[in-house]
Amino acid sequence: MxxxxxxxxxxxxxxxxxxxxxxxxxxxxxxxxxxxxxxxxxxxxxxxxxxxxxxxxxxxxxxxxxxxxxxxxxxxxxxxxxxxxxxxxxxxxxxxxWQRGITHVDMTYPRVKSLAATQLAWSPATKKAVEAEVVVLPKVSSKAEFDAWLPSAKGKIVLIAQYQKIGRSDEQIKEFATPELYEKLKAEKEQASKDFRDYVKNIGYDNNTLPEALEKAGAAGIAISNWTGIMGANRIFGAKTSKIPMIDIDVEDYGMLYRMAENGAKPKIKVEVQSRILPDxxxxxxxxxxxxxxxxxxxxxxxxxxxxxxxxxxxxxxxxxxxxxxxxxxxxxxxxxxxxxxxxxxxxxxxxxxxxxxxxxxxxxxxxxxxxxxxxxxxxxxxxxxxxxxxxxxxxxxxxxxxxxxxxxxxxxxxxxxxxxxxxxxxxxxxxxxxxxxxxxxxxxxxxxxxxxxxxxxxxxxxxxxxxxxxxxxxxxxxxxxxxxxDPEFTSRERRVMPQDDKGATVKWPEVKEPKRDSKEYK
CATH class of the missing domain: 3.40.630.10 (Zn peptidases)
Known part of the structure; x- marks a missing residue:
């Protein structure tokens, strides 16, 4: 080989x-x-x-x-x-x-800056670089209001992950903050996470259906920041789009774009991802x-x-x-x-x-x-x-x-x-x-x-x-x-008596599950 x-x-x-x-x-x-x-x-x-x-x-x-x-x-x-x-x-x-290709993401307005970003697995490629304004999700409280906003996402790159006000790890905050400040920042972070979860629930979408809806509405691309809470580390899973690129941006650059968009600066980024879709x-x-x-x-x-x-x-x-x-x-x-x-x-x-x-x-x-x-x-x-x-x-x-x-x-x-x-x-x-x-x-x-x-x-x-x-x-x-x-003996396969759960029902031994032998079976 x-x-x-x-x-x-x-x-x-x-x-x-x-x-x-x-x-x-x-x-x-x-x-x-x-x-x-x-x-x-x-x-x-x-x-x-x-x-x-x-x-x-x-x-x-x-x-x-x-x-x-x-x-x-x-x-x-x-x-x-x-x-x-x-x-x-x-x-x-x-x-x-599928095969990963290069990922180039640059902010082109209001100033020029190369961004730390990665295309998600199985993300569609861009035939040529896509340059578009970056927008955030609207401040709405219902699915009807969100659906009314959706047409305005056409031609835009939409940020759909939670904004992180502080990009420091919990361990570092705990090390340097006073106990009072640590508890304050911890409570604020927990509340922000809850507010974002409630927002997504209220608009009637989830991690799978929201990118699909934005793609259908004509968005030029979708960006997330799946930050682990540790500086520099983002998780990379699969894209939820079939035609437009879906990328992950490091927490620092994602936060900058978010603040610019929220404050009316109308930032633009240029996205080039050269992955290849291959035969099964x-x-x-x-x-x-x-x-x-x-x-x-x-x-x-x-x-x-x-x-x-x-x-x-x-x-x-x-x-x-x-x-x-x-x-x-x-x-x-x-x-x-x-x-x-x-x-x-x-x-x-x-x-x-x-x-x-x-x-x-x-x-x-x-x-x-x-x-x-x-x-x-x-x-x-x-x-x-x-x-x-x-x-x-x-x-x-x-x-x-x-x-x-x-x-x-x-x-x-x-x-x-x-x-x-x-x-x-x-x-x-x-x-x-x-x-x-x-x-x-x-x-x-x-x-x-x-x-x-x-x-x-x-x-x-x-x-x-x-x-x-x-x-x-x-x-x-x-x-x-x-x-x-x-070992001269063959191992015993006798199973334990399974305990009861907190509702009094007997816990079951795990069931044998069939493998997914085709990507169409995977969600």
Whole structure:
């Protein structure tokens, strides 16, 4: 694959510049020799940084339906094969084809300024640059009044997100403000959010239908600012338009335009977005298999989603999970040649649209589901794993506890467990297996600012990875996979008695959901 050859050589040079971290082990601890070899390999010959460079800098974000997603599938399959691991791409559906292009947004009146902005995923392109006046939503209190205003949006670029009076993080305000000022500003922010929610409700639209109505009214474009509350970080999701561009503008520039429009300055911006709409694209999971030597029809599955949103590089959601599972497979293949059970890695597609890749795998591989010993999934950032729940399986304490005893003490001592726990109903790909009654476990990580700073944002980039922590997770994952493969017993699938909710009704075990195999099924 061309992208592999292009990026592999510089990656070797880059690797020499890193200060290699160590997964420390108590020298007095008597580790299983195979687990000890995992630790030595990750400490002395890790390929994490090289792979991160190739995947994140070379291929970049991996939005479903894009050529980059297919490139990531092919790259990961080739990487597995380079280690002697059988690998293939399994199709589970199709998606609308699209490829991001450049985004240029400039204010042209009343002064000239380049703006920090990003087109939303699947946004229509501009055939030529669109220059138009920027307007804000009208001060009205009913749908009838708003609908009467709609024709005036024709030919305008409309700002439809809430205006943020203060663009500082809550943590910074709390650090520097007096307690009285902090409480005042906090209350004002909460009230402003409530007022905006009430406004949108009163005009009779929502996040989906408002852009559609403006597009139908002839607006030239739509701009939002999906600010996380942390300076510099905006979330980038999908466009809700089919013909006009929809862009996200950083909070600072969005606020400036908003104030100008509200004060009658009639600002103008020029928008050029050069994305491409492509034919429908096939959706794949990358599957790698190390065949079991004694129990080949029983399986240990390593799980992570390969796709991402594309506001940045998808580094911590879920580049780190992908890298963890690939590196674990590499060292398992190298140091565990006589694996009893078949070890599978699944790098799923279209997780971000509803766990579609893993749900497709569950639906399409009933025999594997019947023989699955355990699934280990990782998908919440760069931090070391600190929590494992039993996901509602009654006997999870006995087997998870036993397997953890084979993990280096310095790694397992970081982890809190919850047994039997509650079954995960969504959030990440282990839930696809749990719903089907298959023991699937989330290797939940320390936050490292994940949800506020990198989750689906413009800051989810390579530099946010803490490789020391990822190495810890590789050792954990490989050791758990080894212990689960060696276990003489097949795991119990008995489910807990489900508790009652606050209304006295019995909570139900999550239902198996069919994957969305076509973009037309996605809203």
């Amino acid at each position: 061309k992208i592999n050859r292009f990026f592999a050589v510089p990656a070797v040079v880059l690797a020499a510049q890193f200060s290699w971290a160590q997964v420390k082990v108590d020298p007095k601890e008597k580790l299983d020799p195979i687990v000890k070899s995992f630790v030595d390999e990750i400490n002395n010959s890790s390929q994490l940084e090289n792979m991160a460079y190739e995947l994140l800098d070379g291929i970049g974000p991996r939005l479903v339906g894009t050529p980059e997603m297919l490139a990531a599938n092919e790259w990961s399959a080739a990487k597995l094969r380079s280690w002697g691991i059988e690998s293939n791409l399994q199709q589970f559906g199709t998606w609308k084809g 694209a096939k959706n794949f999971n990358t599957i790698g298999i190390i065949k079991g030597k004694e129990k080949p029809e029983e399986y240990v599955i390593l799980s992570a989603h390969l796709d991402s949103w594309d506001g940045a590089q998808g580094a911590t959601d879920n580049g780190t999970g992908t890298l963890t599972m690939l590196e674990a497979m590499r060292i398992l293949k190298k140091y565990y040649p006589n694996n009893k059970r078949t070890i599978v890695v699944g790098l799923w597609g279209s997780e971000e649209q509803g766990l579609n890749g893993s749900r497709g795998f569950v639906a399409d591989n009933p025999q594997i589901m019947k023989g699955t010993q355990a699934v280990f999934n990782q998908d919440n950032g760069t931090g070391r794993v600190i929590n494992i729940s039993g996901q509602g399986f009654v006997d999870s304490y006995s087997y998870i506890g036993k397997w953890l005893n084979g993990v280096p003490k310095t790694v397992r001592d970081q982890i809190k467990t919850d047994f039997p726990g509650m079954p995960g109903g969504g959030g990440s790909d282990h839930a696809s297996f749990v719903a089907a009654g298959v023991p699937g476990f989330s290797l939940s990580s320390l936050n490292w600012g994940y949800f506020g700073y990198t989750w689906h944002t413009t800051k989810d980039t390579y530099d946010k990875i803490v490789f020391d922590e990822v190495k810890n997770n590789v050792v954990l994952t490989a050791a758990l996979a080894y212990m689960a493969s060696e």
